[in-house]
Amino acid sequence: MAHSGIQEFRLPDVGEGLVDAEILQWYVQPGDRVEVNQMICEIETAKAAVELPSPYAGTVHELLAEAGATVEVGSPIIRVDDGSGGDGGDGGSSASSEAAPDAGEEKEKPLVGYGEKAASTKRRPRRRPGAAANGSGPAPAAEPQAAPAKAAQGPVLTKPPVRKLAKDLGVDLRAVEPTGEGGLVTREDVRRAAEGAAPAEASAAPEAPAPAAPAVDRSALEERIPVKGVRKRTAAAMVGSAFTAPHVTEFLQVDVTRTMKAVRRLRERPEFAGTKVSPLLLVARALLTAVRRHPEINASWDEQAQEIVLKKYVNLGIAAATERGLVVPNVKDAHAKPLPELARDLQALTETARAGRTSPADMTGGTITITNVGVFGVDAGTPILNPGEAAILAFGQIRDMPWAHKGRMKLRKVTTLSLSFDHRLVDGELGSKVLRDVGAMLEDPEGVALAWG
Amino acid sequence: MSDTTAHDEPELVQLLTPDGELVTHPDYPLEVDADQARSLYRDLVLVRRVDTEAVALQRQGELGLWASLLGQEAAQIGSGRALRDGDMAFPSYREHGVAWCRGIAPKELLGMFRGVTNGGWDPAEHGFQLYTIVIGSQALHATGYAMGVQRDGALGDDGEAVIAYFGDGATSQGDTNEAFNYAAVNNAPVVFFCQNNQWAISEPLDRQSRVPIYKRASGFGFPGVRVDGNDVLATLAVTRAALQNAREGNGPTLIEAFTYRMGAHTTNDDPTRYRASAELEEWKRKDPILRLRTYLEKQGLADEAFFAGVDEEADRIGERVRTECRALPDPGPLEIFDEVYAEPNVHIDRQRADFADYLASFEDAGAQGGR
Numbered sequence: 001m002a003h004s005g006i007q008e009f010r011l012p013d014v015g016e017g018l019v020d021a022e023i024l025q026w027y028v029q030p031g032d033r034v035e036v037n038q039m040i041c042e043i044e045t046a047k048a049a050v051e052l053p054s055p056y057a058g059t060v061h062e063l064l065a066e067a068g069a070t071v072e073v074g075s076p077i078i079r080v081d082d083g084s085g086g087d088g089g090d091g092g093s094s095a096s097s098e099a100a101p102d103a104g105e106e107k108e109k110p111l112v113g114y115g116e117k118a119a120s121t122k123r124r125p126r127r128r129p130g131a132a133a134n135g136s137g138p139a140p141a142a143e144p145q146a147a148p149a150k151a152a153q154g155p156v157l158t159k160p161p162v163r164k165l166a167k168d169l170g171v172d173l174r175a176v177e178p179t180g181e182g183g184l185v186t187r188e189d190v191r192r193a194a195e196g197a198a199p200a201e202a203s204a205a206p207e208a209p210a211p212a213a214p215a216v217d218r219s220a221l222e223e224r225i226p227v228k229g230v231r232k233r234t235a236a237a238m239v240g241s242a243f244t245a246p247h248v249t250e251f252l253q254v255d256v257t258r259t260m261k262a263v264r265r266l267r268e269r270p271e272f273a274g275t276k277v278s279p280l281l282l283v284a285r286a287l288l289t290a291v292r293r294h295p296e297i298n299a300s301w302d303e304q305a306q307e308i309v310l311k312k313y314v315n316l317g318i319a320a321a322t323e324r325g326l327v328v329p330n331v332k333d334a335h336a337k338p339l340p341e342l343a344r345d346l347q348a349l350t351e352t353a354r355a356g357r358t359s360p361a362d363m364t365g366g367t368i369t370i371t372n373v374g375v376f377g378v379d380a381g382t383p384i385l386n387p388g389e390a391a392i393l394a395f396g397q398i399r400d401m402p403w404a405h406k407g408r409m410k411l412r413k414v415t416t417l418s419l420s421f422d423h424r425l426v427d428g429e430l431g432s433k434v435l436r437d438v439g440a441m442l443e444d445p446e447g448v449a450l451a452w453g
Numbered sequence: 454m455s456d457t458t459a460h461d462e463p464e465l466v467q468l469l470t471p472d473g474e475l476v477t478h479p480d481y482p483l484e485v486d487a488d489q490a491r492s493l494y495r496d497l498v499l500v501r502r503v504d505t506e507a508v509a510l511q512r513q514g515e516l517g518l519w520a521s522l523l524g525q526e527a528a529q530i531g532s533g534r535a536l537r538d539g540d541m542a543f544p545s546y547r548e549h550g551v552a553w554c555r556g557i558a559p560k561e562l563l564g565m566f567r568g569v570t571n572g573g574w575d576p577a578e579h580g581f582q583l584y585t586i587v588i589g590s591q592a593l594h595a596t597g598y599a600m601g602v603q604r605d606g607a608l609g610d611d612g613e614a615v616i617a618y619f620g621d622g623a624t625s626q627g628d629t630n631e632a633f634n635y636a637a638v639n640n641a642p643v644v645f646f647c648q649n650n651q652w653a654i655s656e657p658l659d660r661q662s663r664v665p666i667y668k669r670a671s672g673f674g675f676p677g678v679r680v681d682g683n684d685v686l687a688t689l690a691v692t693r694a695a696l697q698n699a700r701e702g703n704g705p706t707l708i709e710a711f712t713y714r715m716g717a718h719t720t721n722d723d724p725t726r727y728r729a730s731a732e733l734e735e736w737k738r739k740d741p742i743l744r745l746r747t748y749l750e751k752q753g754l755a756d757e758a759f760f761a762g763v764d765e766e767a768d769r770i771g772e773r774v775r776t777e778c779r780a781l782p783d784p785g786p787l788e789i790f791d792e793v794y795a796e797p798n799v800h801i802d803r804q805r806a807d808f809a810d811y812l813a814s815f816e817d818a819g820a821q822g823g824r
Binding site (some may be wrong): 009010012013014015016036037047048049050051052053054055124125126127155156157158159160163182183 | 511723731
């Protein structure tokens with residue numbers, strides 16, 4: 001996209017260290033002519049309501065954010081055709097803009113410093129010799145949220161401490177009657193408004209025996225976030241899964257000291273050069289091996305046909321926390337891949353997910369899933385099945401624990417595995433066998449090396 | 454809010470009324486010919502245009518911050534024009550008009566606000582120190598520098614003088630009051646130039662001082678004068694006299710340039726949240742550019758072609774500032790160590806080496822060129 005001629009203007013940080021702003025109103029519409037420095041919209045940040053001037057002259061091609069929406073700093077908000085491109089082709093649908101915002105980014109650098117922040121907030125990978133957590137990234141950030149549109153009136157005149165007081169007391173300044181000089185809202189005005197809300201009711205019914213405490217309106221202390229995007233899809237999938245498949249979860253603590261050693265040895269091997277080798281890779285391989293031994297675990301329940309569908313292939317899903325929320329892309333035909341190829345595929349899959357570029361095709365067709373809750377620093381969980389799958393394996397954090405080893409108490413690397421399965425088609429015996437099998441392979445990766453293939 | 458109307462203050466020195474009428478003042482005679490008046494007008498318009506462009510560039514993400522001088526052009530051009538080549542100015546962070554008079558190109562001012570330099574120009578070359586963000590500390594620096602001038606024996610009719618710029622908010626700072634006292638007892642050749650723009654961010658003047666600011670000088674033992682800061686001629690005359698007084702060895706003067714910040718404190722600020730729009734409307738009638746234009750027109754000192762020419766020049770400068778701003782080079786990360794000390798320093802060398810190692814530790818360090 002972004003053929004020459006279409007210039008993108010990204011929301012700058014207009015106030016030193018702000019992360020987002022709300023678009024209050026647009027002054028221009030697609031098709032309008034704009035000049036350099038012509039005001040195109042009004043935005044409100046945590047600090048101020050300000051107008052943004054256009055950096056480009058040309059014709060408004062597309063508005064990329066609606067009035068009322070809260071936009072992250074660095075996100076494109078408008079496209080302007082400056083006439084330098086020649087063709088006017090590009091349909092410029094908002095879907096395409098969301099999918100690939102980076103194509104024109106490198107040659108076109110409309111912003112520096114603060115403006116580039118969104119791109120630079122991603123941490124650059126460090127060269128690290130030691131252990132590396134794999135799988136999911138940092139805790140998911142909230143999606144940009146649409147906020148209700150503000151009333152069109154101007155800002156309320158008052159002083160910052162009074163603004164703070166109003167915020168603390170949950171008073172909407174716009175609803176306060178100002179008594180200060182020049183229409184200023186005073187501290188007393190805010191106090192009066194805060195007290196005013198409840199007493200009106202209390203005095204209206206003095207005879208009542210007042211059996212219960214008066215209801216306090218706490219709605220001002222609550223934030224309502226529209227559910228959409230990844231959050232909406234995740235919610236639907238979780239409800240669908242939790243209320244159709246009866247879940248059972250089993251746990252197993254495993255000494256993975258030797259797995260950690262194997263990880264280090266693999267890193268030295270030439271066939272893994274340039275590839276990220278992590279404990280997750282061996283957990284994945286152990287699960288794939290267990291599936292080969294117990295194929296019934298790699299299956300799904302077909303309610304309509306009243307059939308159990310046994311899959312002769314494994315599309316291995318990896319749950320990943322991304323800035324957009326939880327996504328579960330899968331490695332296609334993971335059962336048929338040699339270890340180095342599996343490692344490369346896992347790496348590519350998690351990197352794509354974190355960059356927010358996972359395609360819908362990557363997320364469909366999964367047959368069994370691993371979720372690495374250990375990256376969040378916890379030991380175990382009771383994972384909910386990816387809809388349509390029979391099992392999901394959660395892999396907890398690896399930590400030093402006292403452990404009975406060769407008849408003595410030693411500090412060993414220990415993790416907790418949890419396996420949830422769909423009890424309609426997987427019995428406790430099968431589930432336990434699969435979990436024990438995965439655990440055994442991680443306890444003694446060399447001993448079962450032949451089985452690893 | 455107190456009534457801050459300039460007309461109500463009898464002590465205000467004014468040579469050009471808001472209606473563009475030339476008046477005289479017994480203490481501050483000023484001869485201005487047509488060329489000088491036109492040249493002052495041109496400066497006022499051009500610095501306002503540079504300032505407007507910088508605000509727009511900040512809103513477009515090209516600058517991290519900008520402190521607008523809108524409304525204070527006359528106070529800055531008037532006082533800046535009063536300086537001689539050998540004089541030294543100590544600015545705060547809003548003195549773009551003074552910088553203009555000292556021959557500093559607008560793009561040099563933008564570097565710090567874009568975050569690509571810690572300074573931007575050679576203070577010695579321009580007689581204009583680097584911008585000071587800390588409020589009021591430059592008053593002390595100016596006083597110390599002035600005492601140096603005094604000890605160098607560089608006083609006299611052709612001697613050097615020093616000027617310190619600050620705002621009404623800075624008069625509440627200890628540093629500024631210490632500077633007043635030190636300058637007074639040492640009879641230092643320094644002029645304290647306070648641009649009273651009525652607002653210290655959101656704090657109005659009546660929360661800043663119980664007495665008019667210029668009257669504070671008498672308590673320290675040196676003269677203070679209030680000048681109409683929107684009157685470029687009066688500001689020029691009053692500053693010139695104060696500088697001359699200083700260079701002749703007669704000690705400091707406090708000038709309170711009574712003016713108004715027509716824009717926000719900085720681009721981070723939203724003045725509509727704390728001040729009434731009627732106040733701004735009142736000050737717009739006292740606009741420093743408007744009154745000089747009225748004077749030039751009434752006296753027949755400039756024609757339409759002149760005004761159109763200045764506007765065209767302003768637009769060209771605006772475009773140039775925009776282009777130059779975007780072309781300012783980003784510094785390498787290691788340059789942060791370059792000007793910490795004038796001489797080589799082992800600690801800084803070690804920190805530089807550590808930081809270079811850190812930068813090289815990233816997987817994509819090759820692409821970064823390790824600069």
